[in-house]
Amino acid sequence: MNFEKTVKQSLIEKSKEVNPPQKLKQKVLNKIEMNSGLNKIKKRIVAGLIVIFLIIPTSAIAYQAYLADELYGSFENVKNHFASATIDSYMLLNAKLLQVKGELGKEEFQQFKDHLKIITGVKIDYGNQYGNIDFDLLPQDKVEEIKNAMMVVQPYFDRLNGHESSNDMLSAEEYELYIEALMTYEKILVQSGINPSKSFENTDVKPELLDQFLNARGIIKDVDNKIMTIASDSPFPIPNFSINNQNIEVDYVVLTYLGSDIHGNDSNDSEILLELAERLQPIGVTPSAIMEVTFDEQPQTIEFQIMNMQRNIYSKGSLEELQLPTEKGDYLIVLLGEWGDEKASYSFIAKVID
Template sequence: MNPIKQEINKIAIPSRLHEHSVRGVERAKRERKGSGRGWLKKQMLAAVLAAALIVPTTAFAYQTLLADELYGSFQEVKKHFLGATMEGYLLFDAKLLQAQGELRKEDYKEFKELLSVVISAKVEYGDNYGNIDYSQIPQQRLKELRSVYFDIQPYFDQLNGQRSSKEVLSPEQYEEYIDALMMYEQIMVQSGIKNAAQVEQVPARLQNEFIKARNLLWEVNEKLMK
């Protein structure tokens, strides 16, 4: 039996997947209200890794993982991202299950296509944690990837139980928001950190840009929560 199925066999199967998904969204809302940094860590994962990990592991009731369709297997993920864990992989798969259940068929298809582009970029350009230094990738690829982020972010918002940032913000504000998400991720790579909890390790020369991006993300989050 492979490691993924061994992990799944340890998990209690619930009677109603949707109820667990809803509770996951509500838990995320409470966490965002209680801790700005805690929310930011999850929101960055959602924005760039497509995995706002808000669905509990007990939401699994199947043996075939949707995540395998994008990554191949957890073993393949470990080859590229040393910081990957089985728990994170299972939670990412739960997020895909939530998307499959909540999005319309055509929207889910588009979501997976966009997500596939993001994941390919993470594999090709990402560090051990899947974060990208966008200043180091070809300009044409950067332009294409930025366009994908523009299109996929509203799906992340919906799956996080928030209003669409693309609808709430003006076109100019939305562009600034996407750029801030990318800048935040870029500075994490340049600082050698893996998550928002290590912000004190950001070098002084990057502090201004980092704080600017972080504050904009917090500001947008407040608007989406209203």
């Protein structure tokens, strides 16, 4: 069985209603030392690059395309500019825009869309194959235009991610420095030829840009720590992870479902799910380590699957038996749980090291 089919069987189902969580991951205390070069800025909706993990029914595609078209013109236009674009990701972007429209008032959404359109327009004109911009190559008036647009839309992104507004949490000077740090971080990715959807180390950054990159990343992380909150009405049970009785930090993604089989096999979203394994920050573990996972609300049933990056299922079973592999390498771990009529999958990457 190939990797696409394996991931489909483990993670997705076709459903009439999707409840995407506002917060896609939670940070818990990490007592396992990891390579700091692999640490990544948290996934967020920022600067028009909306990274989401949603499932939408195939039948929705025909009538949902207009919002994304208002920003990008058409999928064909996006594909011509960004080599990594897929129709799945375009439809998922559109689904997120529909969510945004439902959560913001009419005037707020119009302001959000108008300024987001400025950002996406500049990205189409000047962005690289990943949609990122080297701002050093833009005319100064364009740099100011996109900076001003980012200053308007970033608080909306914060809210939609379930965080406090960075504009409210920071002084005017701090907020401007934060937006400039986001732009600096983005341009250095371009100048260093880095694919932002994959893990990378500090050594992948051009040496002459490293100090500037670390400074920008430090500002972003400081702001992240200020604005990240866990809503009391979180739409999914929060897991706590430990290995060999030590609490650990896990970068995970949640997919939630309503009322149907969590092991469904039919979906057109395999491209997005394949990207899942590349986007998550791995946790470093020792061979045969024992992982324990508890939830703030215990599920009725919970199962796991472990699959390697050679597209094969390594092991599966009940959560009580979750022993990590003995062989070195990266593994995608999927926890499948049921809470009454609600079902969810929690996915993360474990790197088995010596």
